[in-house]
Amino acid sequence: MKSLLLCSNTRTPALFKKHINLTTPFRWLGCIALIFYFQFSFAQQQTGTIHGTVKTSDGKPAESVTISLRETHAGTTAKDAGNFHLNHIKPGNYTLVASFIGLASQTQQVEVKAGETTLVNLVLTESSQQLNEVQIKETKNNKFAAKKSDYVAKMPLDNLENPQVYSTVDKELIQEQMVTDLNGALKNVPGVTLLLQDDGSGGDFASRGFVTDSYLRNGMAAYMQSTVDPANLEKIEVLKGPSATLFGSSYTSYGGLFNRVTKKPFDTFKGEVDYTAGGFGLSRLTLDLNTPVNTDKTALFRINVADEHDGTFKDAGFSDHVFVAPSFSYKVNDRLSILIDAEIYSQNGTVPFRFFPEVGFKVTTPQQLHFDYDRSFTNNDITASRPTTSVYSSVNYKISDQWKSQTNVSYTNTANNGNFSWASVLPGDTKVVRYQNPGPDMTTDYEVQENVIGDFKTGSIRHRLIVGLDLLSYTEKSSFGYLAFDTVSISGPDPEYGALNANSLNAKLAGVPYSSDKNTQYDYAAYASDVINLTDKFIAMLSLRVDRFDNRGDDNYIADTTTGKYAQTALSPKLGLVYQLLKDKVSLFGNYMNGFQNQNGSDHDHNPFKPQEANQLEGGVKLSLLDGKITSTISYYDIKVNNVLRTDPDFPQFEIQNGTQYSKGIEGEVIANPFAGFNIVAGYAHNDSKYENIDATLDGYRPVSAGPADVANLWLSYAITKGDAKGLGFGFGGNYACKNNIINESDGVFTLPAYTVLNTTAFYDQPKYRIGLKVDNLTNKEYWVGYDTIIPQMPRRLSATLAVKF
Template identity: 30%
Template sequence: MRYFVPLLSLSITLLPATGFAQNMPMRHHKQHGSESNGTVTGRVLLADGQPAEQVSVRLKGSERGTVTAADGSFALKVPAGWQSLVVSCLGCQAQEVAVEVQPGQTATLPPFTLARGEQQLQEVTVTGAKSLNQRTPSVGKMPIAPLDNPQATLTIERPVLEQQQALRLSDVLANVAGVYVMGATGGTQEEIASRGFAYTSANTFKNGVRYNNGIMPEVSSLERMEVLKGSAAILYGNVAAGGILNLVTKKPQFERGGSVGLRVGSFGFVKPQFDVYGAVGESQKVAFRLNGTWERADSYRDGVKSNRVYVNPSLLFRLSPKTDLVIEGDYLRDNRTPDFGIGTVDYQISDSRSRFLNTADATNATNQTSATATLTTRLNSTWQVRAVGAFQRYANELKSASRPTANVIKPGQSYGNWLRSLQRTQTGENYYLAQVDLTGNFRTGRIGHTLLVGADADQYNTNTLAYTTQAFDSVNILNPSRRLGQPKGTTTGYDALRYNTRTLGNTRRAGFYAQDLISLTDNVKLLAGLRWSYQETPSDVYTYPALTAPATNPATVKENRRYDNAFSPRLGLVYQPVKTTAIFASYSNSFAPQANTVTDNQGGSLPPSMIDQFEAGIKNDLFKGALSANVTAYYIVNNNQAQTIQQYLGNGLNPNYNANFPSAQELAGEVTSKGVEVDVQSRPVNGISLIAGYSYNNTAYTHSTLYVDGSRLRYNPAHTANLSLFYSFGKVFGDNVLLRGLSAGATGYYVGDRLAGRNPRLIYDAKGNPVTDTNKYLALPNYFLFDASVGYAYERFSVRFKMANLLNQLSYNLHDDNSANPIAPRTFSTTLTYKL
């Protein structure tokens, strides 16, 4: 975007109220060769009271300096004595600050405000860019620089999304090593996982608030995507061990601007979108942003269509120089044809991209509405309070054939015949959240602290109505046009299905947590914290009599009650041999409460499974921050996983088996996930930007009475790799106004060895003899996606052309052995944008 930016080259002297300037000795600083040093800390603010990030603070007359953090704070080691610091940035006056520093002591300056410069520049294009290890994810709740954090983190910023023309979340995830799409059940969502663990709705966030990921989120509204790999239980309680994902939407700005655009592509894809922002009227206190889109498309899948509408309004209120309130919401309506893929026969896939097995009138209609209020107030230069209140409404109605399974597998005329059944569900969910965090930066003697203390509470109210599943007709999976008729007693359609069960849930959770980043020395830091979580999961299941109306025969009800609590510790150590390198190691754990229906062999509740995680790695900023390269190794073990108690083992009757509770479970399983991840990112340098990554993962049963030791868990690729390279020709064509807006790039994404199907079980008869299991693995083809893009920008107009999956690779995302969804073929799209 183009701006008129005031040139800021300032020179300010801030003096204490005591007037120490008159008494200040004439020597401004000691010789740099002195061994007697101290530290200066402080906080820089903008004129409106906001923290001034990435402002230069340097020792006058030397090359020694630093930049301010996200909260405007800085710390700089200087020689003892009277010193002058020069604070400068683009768009403000450079200011000179005098301070006396005692040997071995820390001098803390009072907060000071930058003054705007008066000199004007010609129109320039400003591109702000930070390295991978300079971007602090907001979902981490603490102002910890990534190099100080003993955890793998990654952020994908808006410019990358625009360069790559990301349409779905899977497009963005292709830039993150070790986070991948594990399935696409029904074609209505993208199921995400990392390190062998699924990202449920408990692991997916929008602006720091959980959201229901049963719907594909809208990518056009994103400012960035943040990933915390590994355990985040200390911050958010009940989350799976693989990590968490946070989608950060676009925020209000006081400067007026925006854009309108249109994207068109293969298979009838049309997507107009808009984004406007600015101050409300001439206000200096209230700003707004409104963006949205409409989308419709056919598909490479026969009979599949989709349309969606999305709106994302937000307001920023500057309540005082130290207090901000952001109110934001969004609405997404997504209607599409449910699509469980091409099916399999006897754990075999018969390749096809277009074969469609659902009924012509199948529908999946989803509405999702959210509202979030975030209040941030800076109490003083040390402490800040952040409070969040949020509400989300999720409503879905599904009318679809069941997942395709062939019940005849012998070769012959009936090979692939399938008795197709219909299903129908209605789901409503209200989600509420309240959260408050207190953060502070302070010192106790020579030890620095970045402290987080917080509490949160949330609640899910759910209402799920399931209709009876009934046979409808018979078709052949391999030839859907060959309908085999409607057997006797089959239903006539979705409207003929009757109520089966209604489940009312009211999950309530609360947590209290504290975490402290302790700077023992300038290059050794310790992160320690603890969380206590409490969770109630009551549910009432109403079962309606078969083939009767609810009004004439009331449902029977079964009440389920479950109460859990758990402690989640975290301990990490960081060593920085140089300022641009950090070596770290950490331990943390997470917990997985059991479902309400899970009982032990006496009918009681099983406690949560506890999952231990060990992580070690190295983070590097190379070439003055132009390139970041991070490597992380991890070892995650769940040594008390719940698994079904088998009636017989290899030595006969299982003493833990109770015939009165044949579905009882025990904490006897062990699953281990281990692997390594490499993330590489560059800042744009001479027009070149690079993102690359690699991950290896092995998630397997390492002890089980149900599965073979060493057998891998399904859906998790052993290897993934990604590479994105873009080049802007501005320097090459710097004197050519017509050509300097040209850019081009390519992305590659490799997904390796994966397994689907069903894990083979250990089954024994009454004498302890092994019985052949009918479950089998289903190996999925590796694939490599290659995309190419060309873009051109001239003044306010830009156009981008993308060619996706140029090699026309074919592979599948599977659920169990039946929902086999082909990946998209070669497609083309064009995006035209006008900046307001």
């Protein structure tokens, strides 16, 4: 009877469900716990236990030695006194393996009997001093400084060898900070700030003065209209500066790109279930399960799952999504391996309003508008669904010891079936018009990429060369309407505020005309990049891309017309130099990098427009000191954008292509592990961006899409590494952004104020479980982000996580 009650739909206090929303996950976890209880009771009678100690050659306890059974997936770690336990082992004969990073493994045969405990005493060949020396060496590794990448240069290349600046946020930092969305992860990257939430692929961000998005997964196209769930992230790579030479222009910006690197299968059984609950209705359950498929471990499978409900601090609004990410790898032989993975989203929720102030306002800040911070201006029954399916595969073939072939294919289909909601603040500063743009929008992209990668020498000079071909196909189908629903007060009571709901909206939409359009684009490219070791310390990178863009035009099915067809060819070069003052410790670097955006149309004299181009010059220093305990990058960049379109002063109905934009600044990042358990992630960026030779109202002004000029990030954490409290830790940090003009022209300025937002965590991490607490926005700061828009951000929220590892 108790088990039936545990799984039934028992009553829960309404207030508790409203704020925590745990009912369904708790029933699920309760059922799972009940099943595990019966399995555990039965297994205790059918299995045995191994209990033992492991000591060094001089008789002292050996801490942190890994103990495993070769014939099973069972394993554990020796505690401070050298004790270990392996429970629920099936009867039989096994090989017990004791291993420690940097030391040779040792084995011992053991027999396990049902219902009995087998005692084992292991003695290592190393002394306690030798073990301590190895342990000290290993703990010097800086766990948050995961800089080596196979994607940034499209070939394996160490950070100090790469002339491009990039930052990495890995899963360890994401876990420690209890991150549940892309914005939470990117807060750790210098110079990156949120501009728009809920805008597809995790939102829009500012980087080096340009809007930048997370449109790449494992280096391939993967634009999504749904959110980005961090459950499947191994790390996020943030490349800085124009990166079209290796990645094209369709899914990169002049500020760089965000590449989502997904979790891959590995050759041991391991799993983890996490549950997070928090204020404003946060309820999140995740699973990460990995297992070999066959006995020789050539076939591996991993799956990551997330089920999340999140509410809002406003009077209406919610988001629900289920995320499933299976991946499978197969090593056919020593030369050929295959990886296939997918990400599948089912998302539904309300669409947050965006508030657009107008030029010429009497007020210049959100506070002066007396904006109701916790009003949503919408209703919970006006929702949008955003399904996404994304599939990636990679086939790697070793041609020889010096050459390999890599064939990558990606496919993504994503849709937005609902409204785009926005509000325009009227002159007079007291009213807003609530607009609705309903209609389905679906995009599909395919990308096929063939790379041949070599590592060889010509004489004494080493070459790491990649030659690639790239085909990208993009199709968008949309059907949109346009409705000014009503006008309501921006603050204070208004009897018409609740008039916007699904029934009233659908009634008004009945007479709204809809468009019906389709756009198809193709991008054909070839590229090559050669990393040349002229000496052991002096490296040059020479890269070039040839890109052919073919826009098949916009098909208007209602008017039965096709407009906007055009094609353009662009060359994108890249040059980088690296000189290592101290080998693998200090590198001086410089780069010239190029980006481009295709432009349609022609001027008054019928001259077709050329691609817009951005050219970056950058120089700086990269450090990896004290065996990697301190890593840092400091750089100065100067980006100039040419061929910017502006209104022709002589023929105002036409445009000319002689405008420019400058973006220059400094960036600094430090990731450090000064002593065992203590970690620092810090960054600062200053950006100076402005238009020149542009329309008169904008000439000389900072673009509103550039974001704040000064931003900083800091995260400090400490975890106890020894003793009874080992695994207990605390984290504290935050982000600063200076004031940001979201209207910035000669006719008027509207400013979002500067903000400092602080967050803190406490955690207890053990081999079998992890507990975490987090407070977001510790000081309950009211602040806004946006460009062209006013978007209030979440106030203080407390959340808690419980993870079970197996």
